[in-house]
Amino acid sequence: MEPDSRQAANRRTARKLLLVTCVMFGFGYALVPLYNVFCEVTGLNGKTGRLNEAQAAALTVDEDRLITVEFVTNVNAGMPWEFRPMVSKVQVHPGAETVVEFEATNFAQWPVTGNAVPSVSPNTAARYFSKTECFCFTQQHLDAGETRQMPVRFVVDPKLPEDISTLTLGYTFFESLQPDETAEAADPPRS
Amino acid sequence: MSEAASHHDDHHDHHPSGLMRWLTTTNHKDIGTLYLLLALVMFFIGGAMALVIRAELFQPGLQFVQPQFFNSMTTVHALVMIFGAVMPAWTGFANWMIPMMIGAPDMALPRLNNWSFWILPFAFTLLLSTVFMPGGAPAGGWTMYPPLVLQTGAAFPFLIFAVHFMGASSIAGAINVIVTVFNMRAPGMTLMKLPLFVWTWIITAFLLIASIPVLAGAVTMLLTDKFFGTSFFSAAGGGDPVMFQHIFWFFGHPEVYILILPAFGIISAIVPTFARKPLFGYSSMVYASAAIAFLSFIVWAHHMFTVGMPLAGELFFMYTTVLIAVPTGVKVFNWVATMWHSSMTFETPMLFALGFIVLFTIGGFSGLMLGVTPVDFQYHDTYFVVAHFHYVLVTGAVFSLIAATYFWLPKWTGHMYDEKLGKLHFWLSVISVNVLFFPQHFLGLAGMPRRIPDYSVQFADWNMISSIGAFVFGFSQLLFVVVIWKCVKGGEKATAQVWEGAHGLEWTLPSPPPYHSFETPPEPSTIEGGMR
Numbered sequence: 001m002e003p004d005s006r007q008a009a010n011r012r013t014a015r016k017l018l019l020v021t022c023v024m025f026g027f028g029y030a031l032v033p034l035y036n037v038f039c040e041v042t043g044l045n046g047k048t049g050r051l052n053e054a055q056a057a058a059l060t061v062d063e064d065r066l067i068t069v070e071f072v073t074n075v076n077a078g079m080p081w082e083f084r085p086m087v088s089k090v091q092v093h094p095g096a097e098t099v100v101e102f103e104a105t106n107f108a109q110w111p112v113t114g115n116a117v118p119s120v121s122p123n124t125a126a127r128y129f130s131k132t133e134c135f136c137f138t139q140q141h142l143d144a145g146e147t148r149q150m151p152v153r154f155v156v157d158p159k160l161p162e163d164i165s166t167l168t169l170g171y172t173f174f175e176s177l178q179p180d181e182t183a184e185a186a187d188p189p190r191s
Numbered sequence: 192m193s194e195a196a197s198h199h200d201d202h203h204d205h206h207p208s209g210l211m212r213w214l215t216t217t218n219h220k221d222i223g224t225l226y227l228l229l230a231l232v233m234f235f236i237g238g239a240m241a242l243v244i245r246a247e248l249f250q251p252g253l254q255f256v257q258p259q260f261f262n263s264m265t266t267v268h269a270l271v272m273i274f275g276a277v278m279p280a281w282t283g284f285a286n287w288m289i290p291m292m293i294g295a296p297d298m299a300l301p302r303l304n305n306w307s308f309w310i311l312p313f314a315f316t317l318l319l320s321t322v323f324m325p326g327g328a329p330a331g332g333w334t335m336y337p338p339l340v341l342q343t344g345a346a347f348p349f350l351i352f353a354v355h356f357m358g359a360s361s362i363a364g365a366i367n368v369i370v371t372v373f374n375m376r377a378p379g380m381t382l383m384k385l386p387l388f389v390w391t392w393i394i395t396a397f398l399l400i401a402s403i404p405v406l407a408g409a410v411t412m413l414l415t416d417k418f419f420g421t422s423f424f425s426a427a428g429g430g431d432p433v434m435f436q437h438i439f440w441f442f443g444h445p446e447v448y449i450l451i452l453p454a455f456g457i458i459s460a461i462v463p464t465f466a467r468k469p470l471f472g473y474s475s476m477v478y479a480s481a482a483i484a485f486l487s488f489i490v491w492a493h494h495m496f497t498v499g500m501p502l503a504g505e506l507f508f509m510y511t512t513v514l515i516a517v518p519t520g521v522k523v524f525n526w527v528a529t530m531w532h533s534s535m536t537f538e539t540p541m542l543f544a545l546g547f548i549v550l551f552t553i554g555g556f557s558g559l560m561l562g563v564t565p566v567d568f569q570y571h572d573t574y575f576v577v578a579h580f581h582y583v584l585v586t587g588a589v590f591s592l593i594a595a596t597y598f599w600l601p602k603w604t605g606h607m608y609d610e611k612l613g614k615l616h617f618w619l620s621v622i623s624v625n626v627l628f629f630p631q632h633f634l635g636l637a638g639m640p641r642r643i644p645d646y647s648v649q650f651a652d653w654n655m656i657s658s659i660g661a662f663v664f665g666f667s668q669l670l671f672v673v674v675i676w677k678c679v680k681g682g683e684k685a686t687a688q689v690w691e692g693a694h695g696l697e698w699t700l701p702s703p704p705p706y707h708s709f710e711t712p713p714e715p716s717t718i719e720g721g722m723r
Contacts, residue, residue: 006374009374010300010370013299013373014300014303014370017365017366017369017370017400018366021403024401024403024404024405025405025407027405027408028407028442029412031405031408031438031441032412032434032438035431035437076426115427115428174425174426174427176428
């Protein structure tokens with residue numbers, strides 16, 4: 001091969017490989033939405049089902065089955081909140097909507113905005129558990145010393161596999177990284 | 192690029208001397224030498240860190256260093272050894288040997304080649320400078336899992352940019368290798384006549400350009416999470432720290448084959464030479480390497496069996512992981528079959544190659560144990576894992592690098608190395624490395640966790656033995672430097688063929704070879720198929 005045509009060929013190959021590199025860099029980022037879609041489709045990672053209120057109301061209640069739903073609450077390290085369920089567990093019939101209350105107290109001297117992240121165990125059951133109303137859908141803003149009761153309305157799909165009789169709904173409150181507008185005025189002191 | 196085209200290949204006669212020669216060189220042999228020297232320096236820096244670790248673990252309790260510094264040592268030791276020693280060493284061998292093996296005058300993209308080397312000293316200056324920073328070097332483990340790694344102090348951006356630089360360097364090196372092999376082969380050098388070192392490097396290069404950009408993406412996400420308010424891995428903002436592990440290991444598992452595949456090529460060159468027989472099963476070696484490379488992309492979650500995957504996921508990753516044993520077994524079988532009924536001699540390169548085959552296989556078996564999900568729950572994050580990956584990386588990758596150095600050193604320098612010292616180096620290394628790492632299997636099975644500076648007293652005996660092995664192994668490597676130094680300085684003249692059983696284009700060039708390898712392509716008749 002002539003040197004010039006060889007150089008041209010080299011540059012062509014190099015450009016193609018550079019393109020592959022860029023595509024793979026993009027693929028790394030594409031894994032983020034892919035991961036979420038995968039979790040939602042399979043119900044992995046405690047991602048819950050997506051029934052809305054109308055769909056939940058249309059479910060037939062299975063009076064023959066009783067499912068125990070337990071509640072676990074956590075506050076992420078360093079967040080000045082107390083957070084607990086009003087009842088530690090309830091027994092529900094699949095298909096029947098149930099409301100439970102949670103209570104959060106901000107014992108800091110300044111307002112704090114938090115995000116609650118839910119998770120359902122066992123994860124094979126997560127997609128049969130739907131929340132039609134939840135304080136985790138929005139950010140929660142508590143003023144200094146404020147206590148608030150927050151409801152969760154949920155329904156367990158009657159299609160829940162037979163071998164599952166107990167579900168655990170866990171919430172962890174995280175201090176919000178992007179406080180909503182209402183929190184703007186008060187910047188919490190950081191150490 | 193356009194500038195490179197305007198005055199191509201006309202700098203034969205006027206290369207600057209002294210430091211500028213090395214800064215501006217575009218010669219594949221010079222750049223190969225630079226890579227290998229950097230790798231050797233990094234090997235000793237990383238080794239010194241390993242000795243800090245082993246000194247602290249000599250006895251239970253805290254003796255020499257603070258826990259934070261200890262954690263920095265484990266983290267930086269790993270980064271230096273992986274990205275600073277093994278990967279640049281492979282690129283160095285690729286630079287030196289691939290043009291000579293395929294009958295090309297030089298690498299295809301010489302300027303890119305210069306840049307891809309000279310990024311590295313900057314990358315490691317960034318990384319190693321963190322050891323002296325307030326807050327210390329990164330200490331969250333080389334895997335950089337959030338949220339822990341986000342607690343790194345001033346060192347954090349240095350870590351991220353160092354990883355970016357190392358990645359850019361290895362991608363550039365990989366592109367250069369692929370372009371060289373695809374476009375620069377001598378007439379008659381068909382793909383299935385390529386020496387296996389070239390084949391395994393090509394596959395490695397594809398792994399590099401497919402996986403390193405994913406790592407670059409992952410560490411960029413860490414950077415923006417820390418400084419720019421994104422929440423890829425922060426649950427508070429809707430992200431997920433476990434997702435980092437998925438993305439990281441999507442890079443991380445191909446990475447382990449990036450470190451070991453060229454070693455398979457090296458062993459496939461050395462064993463036939465000293466067995467004086469053609470390599471058994473050349474084409475099965477090629478296909479086995481490609482199969483390993485493919486499988487490496489679908490097994491990543493076996494590094495994270497304990498994160499809470501569903502049963503189907505654990506089974507999938509377990510089966511695919513164990514499947515890798517098949518092509519790897521093909522390779523070991525072929526090496527043994529090559530030696531079967533052969534006329535073997537045991538010069539130093541062959542000794543290291545044999546050490547590789549035995550000890551790498553032990554590392555492969557412990558890998559199989561770790562790949563079995565139910566038992567991995569016991570072994571996870573224990574010293575058993577440490578023992579496993581040091582068998583495949585030290586007695587695997589590093590032994591093959593040492594073997595390759597002894598194998599080609601006479602070709603590079605034109606002198607034979609000191610065989611007596613070489614053999615002493617081998618025997619000291621092979622004994623001490625087993626004293627060093629074999630007891631770590633027992634420690635792991637007994638439940639000693641990795642990455643801790645202190646431990647319960649029941650682990651004391653094996654830790655002490657392991658530390659003794661570490662110091663003997665570490666200081667034995669100084670012999671390697673002595674052998675190389677003596678060989679560069681002088682010694683018995685080497686012939687072109689060097690080894691009686693050596694076959695391949697690099698052995699048709701004089702020792703040392705001319706500055707530009709094949710100015711005119713070799714005669715097609717001199718090209719032999721496969722390894723013979």
